[in-house]
Amino acid sequence: MTHNLDLNSVEELAHTRVHDCYQCGKCSAGCPVVERMDILPNQLLRLLQLGRLEKAMAAGAIWECVSCMTCTTRCPKSVDCAGILDALRQLSIEHDVASPAQRRTILFQQTFLDNIRRNGRLAELDLVRKFKTQGFLDDLSVPQLFKDALLGPQMLRRGKLHLRSRRVKDRKLVGRIFARCMADNGRGNGHGGIQGELEA
């Protein structure tokens, strides 16, 4: 498939204008996870202004973002910086450029969506199980797997985990909604991703 690797795709996805940004840095200044980022949010915006979409998409920073909206809320130019990061994540997956270190986050989000797609609502136990096995198979943070698993029983004991979750009546409908959203490729989810990888 062809990817339209231009700024428009980011702006269209994020519904915001990259050239409105005047590089004040307020987004970076307020970001709670900025210390973990390899490229600061304002620098990502700058890269986009320069047309360096590839570099921005491959940044680890976009997977550190916790979508807290602080940047968007305080931006003096009303640039939806958080939306830009969302868009970059989506494009990064479409173009398969995320670094291996980021795959865990992607994996989680994909697993999450897949879970909803199949159940209509989140089946948490299912999600945790799937996520952990996938994570394990990809050999990521093995110790983490065990640590979280330990919480499982505690949650069960507190009645916080249900072995069976209540499902939606027309689960096919949710599948159809997903299919339609994913359909228009560029703006949906292309290869791999939610359907491909996990359905197997």
Next chain:
Amino acid sequence: MPRIGVFTCWCGENIARNVDVQSVSEQAAQLPGVRCSQTCKYMCSDPGQKLIRDTIAAEQLDGVVIASCSPHMHLKTFRKAAAQAGLNPYLIEMANIREHCSWVHPDKARATAKAVDLIRMAAAKVRHNRALEPIKVPVTRKALVVGGGVAGIQAALDLADAGIPVALVEREPSIGGKMAGLSETFPTLDCSQCILTPRMVEVAQHPNITLYTCSEVEQVEGYVGNFQVTIRKRARYIDIDKCTGCGQCWNVCPSKKTPSEFDYGMGNRTAIYVPFPQAVPARPVIDRDACLRLTKGRCGLCAKKCQAGAIRFEDQDELVREDVGAVIVATGYQLYEIGRRGEQDRLSGYGEYGYGQYPDVISSLQFERLLSASGPTGGELRRPSDGTIPKTVVFISCVGSRDNAKGMSYCSKICCMVNAKHTMLYKHKVHDGQAHVFYMDIRAGGKNYDEFVRRAIEQDGAHYHRGRVSKITQEDGRLIVRGVDTLAGEPLTIVADLVVLASAMRPAAGVEELAQKVNVGYDEFGFLCESHPKLRPVETNAAGVFVCGACHGPKDIPESVAQASAAAGKVLLMFSRDQLHREPEIAHIQESHCAGCFACRRGCPYHAIDAAEIRDRQGLLVRRVARVNPGLCMGCGTCVALCPSKSADLEGFSEQQVYAMVECLR
């Protein structure tokens, strides 16, 4: 039958090369109403003008068409010639057969044909021209200056020194404006009060200046040269003439807890007070909301102490009328309210910086007071919360300014310089202190300005970080400033003792109401609009009303003063004649047809249209119609285009004239 003369010019070869002048002239002679048709090598030369004058006289012409160059070139010349021959100068029309014809159309046959057309149009138009007389407006040679900041003071003194009586209206109890409260001023760092207070005293003593303090403009009527202004003098409760300014009264006043306006709330004052020691007039005022006598009916200590018997608790507001020929608006600015969002405010506050929440987050004007020898700390730099000397101070640029999300897109222009000044003055007072500035761009575009900023960085060691601050919080009495240095590409947290916000300049409160009273336009932020940003920078669209200082846009002192002198100069120019002469090519309204819809009034860029009342013999109101104020109309014709009943028309470009021009092309 009209008697029109056509004069076609050769302009040497300029016209004749591409236009067959002789043929044109002959064809012109055939046009309806044309009595005679002549040519001349150089129509604007003395012989050319003589030809015109003589022919007008000999043929008793009542309309003249001159086919030559652009009217922008010689219309005035030919009008003068016509006047000399006794013909009303407005009965002249020009056909531009040079710029619009011979010079752009090398094909001689076509150019000649077009020249004839152009003359045909001019001849058709001139048949409907009317004799007009220049409009003469008498002038009251007295000026009103609104606002007594440095701009208003300068304008008032310039005018007064030139012999013009001036009424200076200031809302506060003293003149001086913001500058009176500044510490030292960039780019020279001279003491603000040292240079301003002598000027304030001059105002007080000038025989040509009537000073109204605690006063505001209530109403403005009339038009250029003839304004009738009503001024509301608010009750001061002091007889200024009796009072000697001895100070007995405020020393005994028990009501001491009102935050001082002059110190921006960082100190308190009494209920009877002078705003600051150098105030002009150097007389106290009673704050009616704080005075125990005026609110609760008890106390009166001040009056007991006053030996001059100057205190008048029964004082009332007073309305005074002044007749003036010109108005200068110099109402200055206020700083952006940087605290939480106000209920009604269109602008959205600055909650993330905690102004109004943390006492050590202050505005730039407050910092000026902390630096000032006459300030609440006597010039020692002590922070508001606990009076300690701040060792780390963070200055933040563009607070409110250039922040579209908060509602202001413009640059406040002065704050980059103010920040540099502040870091310097701070360093001069606290030698072991460190100043940090967060900035986006450094705008220091005046004479010696950039050098000034560099000095702050290079000599006084201020740390400049390019980036905005996102949030300020307080921990253990210190301020955590979370910013970024975009040049280093790193987030940056500074633990500061004091944060100074260089907040945006906004026009003074109430300026919109004032602008409406004098018919001056203002932009979306409330800054007053000049007539033309380059060529008429102190004039406004309301004839006879001028602007200067920060009410027109963010400005520093040198610029405010320059503009004030310019405004005074414009007023003097206006007053240099006993009467104003205005072009008579203005609009008029046929009142019998006017439907009173006032579409014209809404469209008129000069607010030149008033509502007039038509009354019958018994004085009963029959209807309201539009009426053009000849003192204000500039002749743009917008009203003509807007009038649905075709009651408005424009001299010189009347409906008849314009339609005749088009019709003859049929």
Next chain:
Amino acid sequence: MNAHAAETSSNGFEPKIVAYVCNWCTYLGADLAGTNRLEYPTNVRIVRLPCTGRIDFNLIVKAFEIGADAVVVSGCHPGDCHYTSGNYHARRRWMLFRELLATLGIDTDRVHFAWISAAEGKKFQQVISEITAKTREMGPYRAYREICEA
């Protein structure tokens, strides 16, 4: 005889173009085209008005009524108006004009709005040349004349 008629008979179709221009920008722009000897077709007849604010809808209709094949309306650039906001009013009205013209059955492609400043002699030349060429292409505007005469 009317000059236009002469041109038409000598050399195929020569459109008649009426231009309403403001005194302070476009008229001076045309003057500058002259000073710089920038050649353009002879078809345009300029009607000088103080401001584009003076132009109303009827004037445009009038031009078509007397047989114009195209009408040009040109004034100062937005924000540069000699009268500060006269052309602002004009601009807002022009939007409306188009609709009204269309309702009257006038071909709005024959009405051209432009901003030409006093410094834009070159632009004046271009605009007039292009409009003339375009109008030539479109051919004589009979439709409206026929309506009027009917």
Next chain:
Amino acid sequence: MEIGYYPGCALHGSSNDYEMSVRACLSTLGVHLRELDDWICCGATAAHSLNRKLAVALPARNLGLAERDGMDELLAPCPMCSAQLMKARCVLAEDQAFRSEISEIVELKVRGTTRVCNLIQIFQRVGYESIQKIAVQRLEGFRPACYYGCLLTRPPGVVQFDDCEHPSSMETLLKGLGAGPVEWNYKTECCGAGMTMSNESTVLELGHRILSNAAAHGANCMVVACPMCHVNLDMKQSAINQRYSAAHDMVVYYLSDLVGLALGISPDALGIPRHFVVRK
């Protein structure tokens, strides 16, 4: 008062204690919750990170259901859900073409007429004073740090709730019920909600900062109105302690817990014993 109710996955899953608390509390206040029939997940962070259209379609389906069932207003106690629903509503209101496209996608006509509100807004609707009047117990001794997290007030243009930098609606409510909420600095700092599973180290770091600041400002408990905040601050507290060798012992209540206690509802009925950190 009857109001539409969108529990969202969290309240039906691991945060069922929150649902217990909300339901108990609101029924005492006479607010009847009518659960949205056959609702689906709002998509949460994952959807807007991965597919913008999906991020609108999922909540839009729910909005459509609410409209179909004639609900004027929908309570979504989870701020993630309410933010997603509100965002979708804004986007749909702006863009007519997109609205029809989405309607087709979700097989339901969506106009976006149903208003969406959070839990605090319901309390405001009931009226702080009325709540005070029927309260039977003063919340003496509670010095909570009220934690709004990132999504209750942001983005301000969309959610239009409270002051996005210095919110105070929870404080006002609790103060009226006798508690002594503290002023502190992390009211709106994010806890990393969406990263709970995927990027634990971020979540622990953010949680540690928040707990530390609350404690430093004298809080003896925290109050949240978000299931994810609760997970990150309560369930993960021991992991935080482990990671940072800290000794946080901060009870984290849902807002409805404290209001419920003031109304005299038993801790059991509010699901308080299900929390990980409990007051000894």
